Amino acid sequence: MKTLNSILTFIYILIGCLILPIPSSAQTDERLDRIEQHLNTIASSSPGINEIINLSVSGVSIQEFLRALAEAADLNINVDQNLDRTIFNNFQAETALNILLFLAKEYDLDYSFIGNIISVKPFDSSKQPHKASIIKASFNTNANTITLDLKNDSLSVVSKTITKLTGTNVIVTSDLKGQLIELFVKDMHLDDALKQLAFNNKIKLKETSDGAFVFMPLALNEENYIGSNDLIGIRRVSKVADGQAGTPSGLQIEANVDKTGLQQLISVDAQNIPIEQIIKTAAEQINANYFLYDGIIGTVTTHLQNVSFEDLLIALLKGTNYTHKNINDIYTIGSRNLEGLREIKVIQLQHRAIDTIQSMIPSEWKKGIEIKEFREQNTLLITGSGPQVNEIGNLIKELDKLVPMILIEVNMLDIRKGHEVKTGIQAGISDSIQTGGSILPGIDYTFGAASINNFLSKVGAGGTFNLGRVTPNFYVRLSALEQNNNVEMRSVPKLSTLNGHTASLSIGNSRYYSVSTQNVLGSLNPQTVVTETFNKVDAAMIIDIKPIVSGDEQVTLNIKIDISDFTKDTPLNQPPPSTTSKFESIIRIRNEETVVLGGIERFESSSSGSGVPLLARIPGLKWLFSSRSKSRNKVVSVVFIKPTIIYQ
Secondary structure: OHHHHHHHHHHHHHHHHHHOOOOOHHHHHHHHHHHHHHHHHHOOOOHHHHOEEEEEEEEEEHHHHHHHHHHHHOOEEEEOOOOOOEEEEEEEEEEHHHHHHHHHHHOOEEEEEEOOEEEEEEOOHHHOOOOOOOOEEEEEOOOOEEEEEEEEEEHHHHHHHHHHHHOOOEEEOHHHOOOEEEEEEEEEEHHHHHHHHHHHOOEEEEEOOOOOEEEEEOOOOEEEEEOOOOOEEEEEOOOOOOOOOOOOOOEEEEEEEOOOOOOEEEEEEEEEEEHHHHHHHHHHHHOOEEEEOOOOOOEEEEEEEEEOHHHHHHHHHOOOOEEEEEEOOEEEEEEOOOOOOEEEEEEEOOOOOHHHHHHHOOOOOOOOOEEEEEOOOOEEEEEEEHHHHHHHHHHHHHHOOOOOEEEEEEEEEEEEEEEEEEEEEEEEEOOOOOOEEEOOOOEEEEEOHHHHHHHHHHHOOOOOOOOOOOOOOEEEEEEEEEEEOOOEEEEOOOEEEEOOOOEEEEEEEEEEEEEEEEEEEOOOOOEEEEEEEEEEEEEEEEEEEEEEEOOOOEEEEEEEEEEEEEOOOOOOOOOOOEEEEEEEEEEEEEOOOOEEEEEEEEEEEEEEEEEOOOHHHOOOHHHOOEEEEEEEEEEEEEEEEEEEEEOO
16 A cells, blocks of 8 residues: 555656746757857957957856956956856867857856946846746737737747737847836737837837837937827936036936937927037937037027927027038037038029129128129029028028019190280381281281382372372281190100119200300400300100009009290290299009099290380270280190009
8 A cells, every 4th residue: 555655646746747847948048049149249349259269277266267258358248246156167279159158058147238248147047938928919900909918928929929910020139038028908009009018118119111110228318208298209318427416407408209200309498508518418318429619608598399409409509609510410510610611502593683682681691601793694602601691592582583574654645725815016117028928817917018008099099188108118017816725745655664663754855045254354455255155954854753563463653753844935045934843742553554643733824015105005006006915824734654564
């Protein structure tokens, strides 16, 4: 009976041993593969790891052995102080890489890597995931949602499972091969689930251009956070440099990525902080490459949310003597006149002339800027600070617009109303006087000596009166004439001008009269010198019109009209009388409409007469012994103006 019990006990123990989990060699192989992959990665920058070395020790601590190995292979090795083991080994013609792998396997060592630094510590098998663990995950293809129930599972195994379920490549970098993760989500979109997995386990997720997702470790100054838009992102936290207390108390800078995960954005809150300090801290947050030519003087107070590093530099340096330029992702920052920071821009104008554009640029903008003109090509060459050059270039493009041409039709109508009466009897003696003249519509008739003698002979034919005869050169002229003025039309040729420029027209004539000056020169032998000069008198119609076109195609006209005219002819060497009419007005009309301007009136009146003294003033007799002329005229000028906008 005892024998039977012993046999059963042995069977139970054997079955229990088979059922109990035992460390698998596959788990060890996975760890060694990970270590070997890292060692091969640093071989490019530390070639000594693949060099052949000879190293023989007997009864030395593992810390001393690794220190000797580091010196022989020119490696950076850091050993955990808690690692206390003794080594007895003889390695001949072997690489340092194989020796490190041997030590990891035989003495249960684990390696971690920061750059080319290898940290050695005891291997903790309790933190390693079980090889046979089953990942609890399901994927809904139609809704593109996934359900995950993860607890202390390997990130590498989870990534493989998600890739197989969804068909989307989920990749884990070598730094996270042994990472354990936890997460529970139900029916969440795949993209959001992966972001939540990265956020919960303090790792970083990036999406590549081909649609794959990559898990990678956070950098030393990075952390996950939930932004103001309730989206998960990554931001950089300020570093504290050696010997410094950190960033200034009035400066807070955070870096994160945008929704696409491709562009890094910066949030700045500064209170009277030096500009140079803000630039350096912000560049450090996003790992931006910059080159500072000289120190930047000045402080700012600002609050910016989620701006790019380029926009941050523009905001900080605007209005200062400094500028920046991005060349191959390297930001060069310094004084505006430094070589490499200057910019050259060639602007060819299409619609305006370069001489008018120059005067439109504010003088403050042109400080430190050189502008050269090429009139043959209607081109400006601008050199100077990049922001100033771009600002002037944008202004010139806004000003270089099509200038409208305006055709102006001006017609002037003179309405004359008046009459002239000329009456009287004129008698005298003159050679070669012929009898004749007009009786209708007015009387202007001259009687010669023959006609008068014939008339006198007929009157004295009865013998009662003998009136005698007149001398052969005697004549008599009878005048009784009334003349009415008609309407005179003046038409001015069409004028064309550019918008905002004055169109002028002048039509008239000139008359001259002489002025004689008599001077006596000398006292002993005086001489008389007569100087004759001719003075000029002008009479003209002058029209000045300045059109201004508004945006709704209405035209504002500044009108100036000056009309002068000679009233009558004068004897030689006497200045002629003239009249003058002027008016100035500003009106606004639509394109191709006609405006009528009136009210320019002038009165012309004259009265003259000649006759025998005393008799010319006696009523009744004055018509026989005088000749009179009287005129009165009223002139009304009306102006018609029609502008037409012509676009070239």
